[in-house]
Amino acid sequence: MGEPGESRKEASAGLVQYSTENLVPFGPIHPALKEPEYFKLYLRGETIVDVIPRIGYVHRGLEKAAEQRRWTQNTYMFERTCGICSFAHSLAYVQAVEGLTTYEIPERALYIRLIVAELERIHSHLLWAGLLGHWAGFDTLFMWVWRDREIVLDLVEAVAGNRVHKSLATIAGVKKDIPDSMKSKIVERTKHLADRAYFYKGIVDTESTLLMRTRKVGNLKAETAQKLCAVGPLVRAAGVPRDVRADDPYAAYGDVPLDVVTRNDGDVYSLLHVRLDEIVTSANAIDYALEHMPKGPIRLKIPPTIPAGEYSTHIEAPRGELFYFVKSSGTAIPERVKARTPTLANLPTALELLKGYTMADVPVVLTAIDPCFGCMDRLSFVDLDSQKKWSWTGEQLREYGIKHYFPERNA
Amino acid sequence: MTGLDSGDRIDVVYHFWKGDVIASIKTPVPKSSKHAPSIVGIVPGAILYEMEVHDMFGVVFDENPWMDRRLLLPDNYPQDLPPPLLKDTKPADIRKAVGVER
Amino acid sequence: MMLVELLEALIFPGFLFTIGLGFLFDWLERKVGAHMQGRIGPLVAGPHGLFQPVADFLKLLYKEEIVPSFADVAIYRIAPSLFFLAPILGMLFVPVIGTKAVATFDMDLLFVVFLLAYSAFVVVILSFSSASGYTTVASGRLVLQYVSYEIPLVIATITAAVFSGSLSLAGIVESQSRVWNILYMPFSFIVYIVAMMAELEKPPFDIPSAKTEIVAGWLTEFSGRSLAFLKLTKEVSLVFGGGLAVALFLGGPLGPMPANSVLVPVVYGTYFLLKLLAIVFLVFVLRTALARLKIAQAAELFWKILTPLALAQLALVIVLKGV
């Protein structure tokens, strides 16, 4: 299995034998992948014959590390599983932990959780729509969408204090309140974003070069999606109305009306539509929640230990169903925390979809599932036991590289 | 799908979701044999989860076609070291073995 | 007299002028594209970042050059200079400050068309010489794209020649002194622009160097000086291709002329630059507004739509000429 150096040799060998499949490495470092993962693509001409994934390049042993930290500290660590769905991760973790206890979570906190989660969904979907433009070679869409993404990031910054890692969810509550003075600003901005979503739908529907790239690419059938356990927008684009927010309401989703957006074709074009429509439904949900938010406290004071037991929970992260399982032995640190992220669930589907398509479709299809390899590998910026301090000078790195790739030269 | 180290056995927990119910089915796998049947034939989407439990706990799922590959662990993760998520595996040992020095 | 010609070839409308225009268009492409996308674009080097392309070029010049161990070293070394040669040489045949270019002979149009084909051929060789997975895919795409755009491109060029009844660029330009060719052959002009964008690998035809698919395509394995010159060549090619379009369809540097004979070359040069800018701007708008095609779709576009269009225009022009 795949060291990059090895695959390069294989690739050049493939060049000599024209008749066999040509191996093209897709990653670990590739302009279309914003995080390092490795896919071996076997090509015949331009057509993909087989794909072999090799993930784990950013695996940092998060689940092991969780077993050495206290419950509250873990909130921040799991939040850093991913930059884009950071609140979803901390929310799912917090929800799983709360499941072990009998605390009455304040209503207002549940509403704030919903609002921030939906802001994050808008952000994630905008980010994805822009990146799709980039991957399909339509940089203008990318720039425009990301320009509008700044608006929602500024909102998140105003609500939570930072743009990416909100650090807002905590066990039995949230840490910051949304003051009334901020409400009108949020409503105004989310309305604007919904308008922009309509505008982008207009471009996506009419621009024929973009249609050529997205229509009938990566056709996913409903049965295949269900068989391969696809989740989130991917399965909704294939016509299965499955959404944790509606099926198994958490936070304040039980009280807020929400449409489940579905499309029937299952191709990238439908995915784009599903995501752009969900921006609109999210904006509506935020408006509704802000209007109906009850007054009251936002968090409870709790002891550091959590009662023994096992609990599993799931939420609808922007990318799909995010699943958390926690086991407590009644102490201040967890016995086991397990996270199953939407990307890992969607990866088999993406690999299946790729077969038969051409090299040009790889970035579009592979990234259509909105992969977050950091999530998939459970990446952490927090080190295994936080005293990991080592640095390499450029010279050392070079030496290491030479030793790694050319062992004979070193001897 | 979750692995759990419960002393002398590894519990493999399968979670299924329909409607508003999550069904968790716990399957004990003794640490002495570490073999379990695969569910890939019934649920094809479980292939990567089984690989993950294999990487992290060393449980071998028979009939899983990709069981000989590694998914998450680095290539230089030593064979003689126990899988990382077992309770008696110390982070310090792993760091030493894969050559991440301070 | 010899000295004047040498200066013409080396400095004004020749070598240095072409490279300068190449840098200018690189800057313009980035700046115009940035503003269309709501960004600022190059800002720091020079006024409004005008010298950014020059700075990038100089930076690449003193970067380390790495030759892949499995590359065909001889071709890998030589091909960038061969590639650089094509647009620089071609630009000498494009009339800039008069109806006559720096270098000119009867039937020089054929030589210019040959240069277009030559540069595509060099790129394919270049791509194959640095044997890696990405460049292999890129070579396949290059060849396929080449056989797609070359035929409409040549037909569009020939249409202009047929109408003007001359196979030399000077003759074609002179024949347009009253009415520009574009009025008689608008479709040829469109076909030429689209095919030129394919030749220059501007989006939506940046298929052989699609960065999200095959890293940098045929440029992947190049670094340092080679990369600097390859990138410069791509920009200079835009000058050459645009200049050719001006000569073929927009009447070259011709236009209303003041009586003063000293100013004549300057005025001619200004007309040429304005026309060239118009074409280049059109290319920039198109490249910003469109998504990248797949290679099969590009081939379909050229074979099914543009080639028949170009042929129909040619037939029309022959009929017009006959009448």
Add this chain to the structure above:
Amino acid sequence: MPKKIGSAIPEMIRSMIKKPDTEAYPFTKITLPETYRGKLDIDPAKCTGCSICAYVCPAAVITMVDLGKRKVGEKELPVKRPKFDLFACIFCGECVENCPFGALEFTKNFEMATSQRETLVMKKALEI
């Protein structure tokens, strides 16, 4: 809807005419919200060395340094003050929230990039 080529062009022209949306950041200052969590700051006068911040910190940024003993009435109490390795800080706000004396606060300074790790070690509280 009808297919056409270049449906993005009207918006492109609109974007071109109006001012760019990008801010030329290092040359212009940007505004930050009140709640912004920037570089951590400590008020040494308020700190009593209670070590709560060091306990709650998830990233082990804060270590307590012993500064000798101090006489309070009859007893000798150890004097401790926090040292901050800010390069590991994750800006979660746990220490600020849990400080019983309000000695810690976030500033709006976010320009912390440096080539030397030592410059990000905050020893402000140690100089008493």
